[in-house]
Amino acid sequence: MTNNIFVIFGATGDLTSRKLLPSFAKLFSDLDYKGDSKVIALGRRDFSTADFFGYAGKSGLKFRDIEVLKDYTTYLKMDISNSENYFLLKNEIKKCQNKNVRVIFYLAVTPSLFLPISKALFNAGLLNKHDKNKVIAFEKPFGTSLTSAVEINEQLRKYVTEDQIFRIDHYLGKDMIQNILTMRFTNSLFTNSWNNKSIKSIKIFAKETQGILNRGAYYDSTGALKDMVQSHLLQVLTLLTMNEPKAFGSKEIVKEKVKVLRNLEIDETKSFLGQYEGYKNEHGISKASNTETFAFLTLFVNTPLFKGVPIQIITGKKLDKHHTYIEIEFIKSKAQQLNKIGGIGNKLIIEVSPESQVFLQVNSETSRHQLNMISNVGLQYCFSCNAPLEYGESYERLFLDLMSHSKTLFTSFIEVELAWQQIDKIKPLLNEVVTYKDYQQLETLMEELSK
Numbered sequence: 001m002t003n004n005i006f007v008i009f010g011a012t013g014d015l016t017s018r019k020l021l022p023s024f025a026k027l028f029s030d031l032d033y034k035g036d037s038k039v040i041a042l043g044r045r046d047f048s049t050a051d052f053f054g055y056a057g058k059s060g061l062k063f064r065d066i067e068v069l070k071d072y073t074t075y076l077k078m079d080i081s082n083s084e085n086y087f088l089l090k091n092e093i094k095k096c097q098n099k100n101v102r103v104i105f106y107l108a109v110t111p112s113l114f115l116p117i118s119k120a121l122f123n124a125g126l127l128n129k130h131d132k133n134k135v136i137a138f139e140k141p142f143g144t145s146l147t148s149a150v151e152i153n154e155q156l157r158k159y160v161t162e163d164q165i166f167r168i169d170h171y172l173g174k175d176m177i178q179n180i181l182t183m184r185f186t187n188s189l190f191t192n193s194w195n196n197k198s199i200k201s202i203k204i205f206a207k208e209t210q211g212i213l214n215r216g217a218y219y220d221s222t223g224a225l226k227d228m229v230q231s232h233l234l235q236v237l238t239l240l241t242m243n244e245p246k247a248f249g250s251k252e253i254v255k256e257k258v259k260v261l262r263n264l265e266i267d268e269t270k271s272f273l274g275q276y277e278g279y280k281n282e283h284g285i286s287k288a289s290n291t292e293t294f295a296f297l298t299l300f301v302n303t304p305l306f307k308g309v310p311i312q313i314i315t316g317k318k319l320d321k322h323h324t325y326i327e328i329e330f331i332k333s334k335a336q337q338l339n340k341i342g343g344i345g346n347k348l349i350i351e352v353s354p355e356s357q358v359f360l361q362v363n364s365e366t367s368r369h370q371l372n373m374i375s376n377v378g379l380q381y382c383f384s385c386n387a388p389l390e391y392g393e394s395y396e397r398l399f400l401d402l403m404s405h406s407k408t409l410f411t412s413f414i415e416v417e418l419a420w421q422q423i424d425k426i427k428p429l430l431n432e433v434v435t436y437k438d439y440q441q442l443e444t445l446m447e448e449l450s451k
């Protein structure tokens, strides 16, 4: 049996406590994965493993998760900028006696550390080119701009092959994001109407109630466009608008996603950025910061399939609800357009979180007493309500794929590159950043611009 060792760089960061450790806990609670995995959490702080869990607990890690994880986790104090310290890590890994050890170096750190860490791992003999049992996973964003992403990718080739690189976008591990292609291509009901003749508009929402938490330094140099749009939301957009691939393998799917990214255009007159009131007073934020914590974008995909359909992305911090969903509005029927009959245009809503569910809004008569009384009713299926234990954090799926060396749920460099090209193009077009008190204020602005 192979032992999987996950080495987390950036283990005292917010992401580790909020997302990575709970996902490991869920995975390790599963009988199938018990016993063959280990987590080495690296940090500069002088912690014991118990101290580390105390700290992670204060940052939101649940007690029941700590109970699961404590048998599998070791905290190692390490200065990642000191090449000698990598031998401490080497010793820790050696303690795992099994010959079949798969080591996954997981870099939950800022992109400027991607190359120095990879180099130090290579120099210490912890990473070898072509060795599929030593792989490296990079949290998003992969780079901070097109130039930096290209530089990182090129330099990495000195230490590892493409086969050993896993670029994380945790949205690709979310059940309902994975479900997009299945919904589109296994239901002729949708396949035949998934185009600009039938779809009026698409809205992709990723609303959060929290602010920037303890991530001031990272967030202020990143902002919503680079933090959410460049990776997660452009991925969602490509899955929603790509042509049917020749086959459903990752190569063919990427080929179609790339065509979308190459043909993306923004309508900057119907787009704006915002910053929540009080952001400048957050820890680590400069008083003059112009970083956006909200983005409203109106985009068009200029392919024969989707030309002319507005696709809006709405994402931000400190909004009314924590809610991630996609709303697809269909054009009204001919009879409705000619006012021969009433009713709404159909809507398909795919909720990604907090629940994983699908609604289809249709027109129907609902009253026995009033003929021709058309109501809008919802056909709904909630996956997560019906099988709550099967639905969890998206990272579990990604970890499983990392363990089995399956690359389908990870982004290829060409997608990363094209997404950066888009963000580098969009950002300078949206200079003004509106200060917002609440979501209502933003909604009014979005409605005005969408007219």
Ligand code: BG6
Pocket (backbone or CB within 6 Å): 140, 206, 208, 227, 228, 324
């Ligand atoms: C991360 C961003 O990639 O995604 C965060 O860095 C954001 O700022 C998070 O909060 C949102 O992910 P989810 O899974 O909660 O929608």
